[in-house]
Amino acid sequence: MKSDQPPAFSQEPLTHDNKEVESLDSEDALKITHNLLDRRSQTLLRVQQDIKAKLKHKYQHISEGIEHHGNQSLFKDIYTELYITEGGSGGLNNEHEVRQVEMASKKQTTQETPIKCNDIFKPLPGQDKPIRTVLTKGIAGIGKTVSVQKVILDWAEGKANQDVHFMFALPFRDLNLKKDQYSLMQLLSHYFSELKEIDSIEDGETKTVFIFDGLDECRLPLDFKNNEQCCDVTKPTSVDVLLTNLIKGNLLPSALLWITSRPAAANQIPPECVDQVTEVRGFNDPQKEEYFRRKITDQNLAKEIIKHMKTSRSLHIMCHMPVFCWISATVLEMMLKEAEKDEVPKTLTKMYSHFMLIQIILKNKKYNKATETNPKELSQSDKVMILKLAKLAFQQLQKGNLIFYEEDLRECGLDVTEASVYSALCTEIFKEESGLYQDKVYSFAHLSIQEFLAAVHALESCLDKKENVFSPTSDDEEKESIQLSDLHRRAVDQALKSENGHLDLFLRFLLGLSLESNQNLLRGLLTQTGSTTQSNKKTVERTVRYISDKIEEESSPERIINLFHCLNELGANxxxxxxxxxxxxxxxxxxxxxxxxxxxxxxxxxxxxxxxxxxxxxxxxxxxxxxxxxxxxxxxxxxxx
Incomplete structure (x- = not known):
C-alpha cells in the first residue's frame, strides 16, 4: 500500500448530462470536459488536504486515560512500535483476556513474522490475492486504537500510504448513536464536512480506506443475511445496512476496509468477507522497556521501574498491554520518587489500589482541594462517587458491557449530569468521550479498571450492607450471618461457571482486596469492620482451603490457572x-x-x-x-x- 508518488486523481471521463457541452463541436466539448475534470481534480485535492490537516490536528497527540483533561503527550514522543502478527482464522477465544496475554507472552518468542501497522493491506509472502478487508484482533488495552492512530497520522503527515486519497475513521461507538437514515455520503459528511464540496466518491476514481475501530463496541445488529442490498453511495438507508453492504463489497467494492475488534466479538463479521486476520499482541519484552524509557523522562528512574517490573513475573507479563504499562508507570514514578520503596506493589491488587488513590490525589491537587492532612484519606464526597462508580462497574461487568450510553446510566439509577462529574473526579479511572453532535459515550479507561472497581463494590456491599452481590437477600437475620468467606465462595463458584472467564480478573481483585494490608490501603473507601487481624487471617485461610479444594475438582485448565493467580494475590501459593x-x-x-x-x-x-x-x-x-x-x-x- 506504500507509494512515494503524490496523489494523482483519476483522469477518467466524467459522466455528464450537460446539453450545452453536447451541442458544441468536439474540440470545444473536449476543452470544457478537461476543464471540468481539472476543476474536479483540484476540488478533490483541496478536500483531501483539508481532511489531512484536520486528522493531523486531531491525532498528533496521544491521550493515556482521557482526552479533555490535559493528560496528553505528542504521539511521536511516546509511540512505541507494537507487536502485530498474522492472526489466523478469527475464531472465538473463550479465555479471559489477561489469560490470552499470558499465552501471547510465550508465543512472541517463537518464529513469527511481525507486521508493521502501515503494511496491513500488503499481502504476506505466498499470498497472491489482493487484500480488501483486514480484521485486526486484540484484547482491551493492547494497542488496537493506537495502531489506528499511527496509520492515520502517518498518512495525514505524508509519511506513508500516499497512494491513498481518503482515509475515514468511523468508530463503532459513534456509529451506534446514528439512528436516522443516511446515504454513505451523508454519513461521511457528518464526520468530514469538507466532503460536502463533492457530490460523491466514485468507486475506482479514488483509493479510499475505511477504518472501523472497536467492533466489540458495536450495538448495531449487523444482519449480513437479511439486510437489503445497497450499491448506491447517495441512497439513504440505515447505518446497519450501509455497514453490511460496505463490508460485503456491494458499496464501493474497490475501497479498503480495516476493522478492529476484541477477540470475543471478531466472529460478527462473516469469514468470507475478511481477506486477512491480524492480531495486535501488544509489547514484546524490548518494547516494554522502550515504552518506560520514552514515558519516564528521568532515565535513572525509568531503569529502576523496569528493574522492579521484572521482579514480579505476573506484573511483567501484564506489561504486554500498553495500558498496563501506563498504569504501572503512573504508580511507580510517584512511589519511587517519594522513596516509598517498601510499599512498591508486587501484586495486581496493590498496583490498582495505588493507581486509584494517586488519581484522586491528582484530582484534588488539580481542583485545589488537597486540604486533608493525609492525602491518601478520601473525603466523603470522593468515597460516595467512587462507590457509585464501583456499582456501575459491577452491574456493567455482569452484563458484559465495556461502554455505556446515557440510557445505560439511567438504568443503573445514575443521573446523567452526575455521571459527567465522574470524569472530573477521577479523570483516569472513568472517561467520557464525545461522539457526533456531542452525544456522550462513557467507559472506564480499561476493562481491568472496571474489574477492579467491580470488586470494590462486591467487597463494600458485604462489609457495609451485609449483602452478597451474587445471592442478594432481603432477610435481615440472614444478612447478619453473611461472612466475607461466603462472598468469596460464591464469587469463586460464579467465576468457575463462566464460559469465557469474564470474572477471572474480578475474582483476583476481590480476593486481593480481602487482605488486611490492602483494606488498610483503602481505609478511606472501604467500611472498617473492626475485625481483628486474627479473624481476617481465618477468613483468608477458609478461602485458601476452598480454592485448594476447587483446584482438585475443576476440569478446566484455564480456570485452574486463574485460581493459582488468586492464591498468589492472597500470598498463599x-x-x-x-x-x-x-x-x-x-x-x-x-x-x-x-x-x-x-x-x-x-x-x-x-x-x-x-x-x-x-x-x-x-x-x-x-x-x-x-x-x-x-x-x-x-x-x-x-x-x-
Missing part, C-alpha cells in the same frame, strides 16, 4: 512453592504427581520467562487426568513429545 522446590532439585520424575500438582507445575512453567524447547509428557508420572492438566504447556512449547 504453598503448592506452587513446593513444586518449584521439586523442579529445582530435579526430583519431580521420582514421584507420582496428583492432578492438582500437575496444575501447579503448569502454572509455574507458564509464568516462567523461558520458553520450553521441548516438553516430554512422559517425563512425569501421573494419571490420565494429570496428563490432561499438563496440556496447556504443550500449546506454548516449541516441541512436544
Amino acid at each position: 504453598s503448592l506452587v512453592e513446593d513444586m518449584q522446590t521439586s523442579l529445582r532439585s530435579g526430583t519431580l520424575s521420582e514421584i507420582k504427581l496428583e492432578p492438582d500438582q500437575c496444575s501447579a507445575l503448569v502454572y509455574l512453567l507458564l509464568m516462567s520467562e523461558e520458553v520450553l524447547e521441548e516438553f516430554h509428557l512422559r517425563t512425569y508420572n501421573t494419571s490420565m487426568e494429570g496428563y490432561q492438566r499438563l496440556l496447556p504447556v504443550v500449546k506454548t512449547c516449541k516441541r512436544a513429545l
Whole structure:
C-alpha cells in the first residue's frame, strides 16, 4: 500500500448530462470536459488536504486515560512500535483476556513474522490475492486504537500510504448513536464536512480506506443475511445496512476496509468477507522497556521501574498491554520518587489500589482541594462517587458491557449530569468521550479498571450492607450471618461457571482486596469492620482451603490457572512453592504427581520467562487426568513429545 508518488486523481471521463457541452463541436466539448475534470481534480485535492490537516490536528497527540483533561503527550514522543502478527482464522477465544496475554507472552518468542501497522493491506509472502478487508484482533488495552492512530497520522503527515486519497475513521461507538437514515455520503459528511464540496466518491476514481475501530463496541445488529442490498453511495438507508453492504463489497467494492475488534466479538463479521486476520499482541519484552524509557523522562528512574517490573513475573507479563504499562508507570514514578520503596506493589491488587488513590490525589491537587492532612484519606464526597462508580462497574461487568450510553446510566439509577462529574473526579479511572453532535459515550479507561472497581463494590456491599452481590437477600437475620468467606465462595463458584472467564480478573481483585494490608490501603473507601487481624487471617485461610479444594475438582485448565493467580494475590501459593522446590532439585520424575500438582507445575512453567524447547509428557508420572492438566504447556512449547 506504500507509494512515494503524490496523489494523482483519476483522469477518467466524467459522466455528464450537460446539453450545452453536447451541442458544441468536439474540440470545444473536449476543452470544457478537461476543464471540468481539472476543476474536479483540484476540488478533490483541496478536500483531501483539508481532511489531512484536520486528522493531523486531531491525532498528533496521544491521550493515556482521557482526552479533555490535559493528560496528553505528542504521539511521536511516546509511540512505541507494537507487536502485530498474522492472526489466523478469527475464531472465538473463550479465555479471559489477561489469560490470552499470558499465552501471547510465550508465543512472541517463537518464529513469527511481525507486521508493521502501515503494511496491513500488503499481502504476506505466498499470498497472491489482493487484500480488501483486514480484521485486526486484540484484547482491551493492547494497542488496537493506537495502531489506528499511527496509520492515520502517518498518512495525514505524508509519511506513508500516499497512494491513498481518503482515509475515514468511523468508530463503532459513534456509529451506534446514528439512528436516522443516511446515504454513505451523508454519513461521511457528518464526520468530514469538507466532503460536502463533492457530490460523491466514485468507486475506482479514488483509493479510499475505511477504518472501523472497536467492533466489540458495536450495538448495531449487523444482519449480513437479511439486510437489503445497497450499491448506491447517495441512497439513504440505515447505518446497519450501509455497514453490511460496505463490508460485503456491494458499496464501493474497490475501497479498503480495516476493522478492529476484541477477540470475543471478531466472529460478527462473516469469514468470507475478511481477506486477512491480524492480531495486535501488544509489547514484546524490548518494547516494554522502550515504552518506560520514552514515558519516564528521568532515565535513572525509568531503569529502576523496569528493574522492579521484572521482579514480579505476573506484573511483567501484564506489561504486554500498553495500558498496563501506563498504569504501572503512573504508580511507580510517584512511589519511587517519594522513596516509598517498601510499599512498591508486587501484586495486581496493590498496583490498582495505588493507581486509584494517586488519581484522586491528582484530582484534588488539580481542583485545589488537597486540604486533608493525609492525602491518601478520601473525603466523603470522593468515597460516595467512587462507590457509585464501583456499582456501575459491577452491574456493567455482569452484563458484559465495556461502554455505556446515557440510557445505560439511567438504568443503573445514575443521573446523567452526575455521571459527567465522574470524569472530573477521577479523570483516569472513568472517561467520557464525545461522539457526533456531542452525544456522550462513557467507559472506564480499561476493562481491568472496571474489574477492579467491580470488586470494590462486591467487597463494600458485604462489609457495609451485609449483602452478597451474587445471592442478594432481603432477610435481615440472614444478612447478619453473611461472612466475607461466603462472598468469596460464591464469587469463586460464579467465576468457575463462566464460559469465557469474564470474572477471572474480578475474582483476583476481590480476593486481593480481602487482605488486611490492602483494606488498610483503602481505609478511606472501604467500611472498617473492626475485625481483628486474627479473624481476617481465618477468613483468608477458609478461602485458601476452598480454592485448594476447587483446584482438585475443576476440569478446566484455564480456570485452574486463574485460581493459582488468586492464591498468589492472597500470598498463599504453598503448592506452587513446593513444586518449584521439586523442579529445582530435579526430583519431580521420582514421584507420582496428583492432578492438582500437575496444575501447579503448569502454572509455574507458564509464568516462567523461558520458553520450553521441548516438553516430554512422559517425563512425569501421573494419571490420565494429570496428563490432561499438563496440556496447556504443550500449546506454548516449541516441541512436544
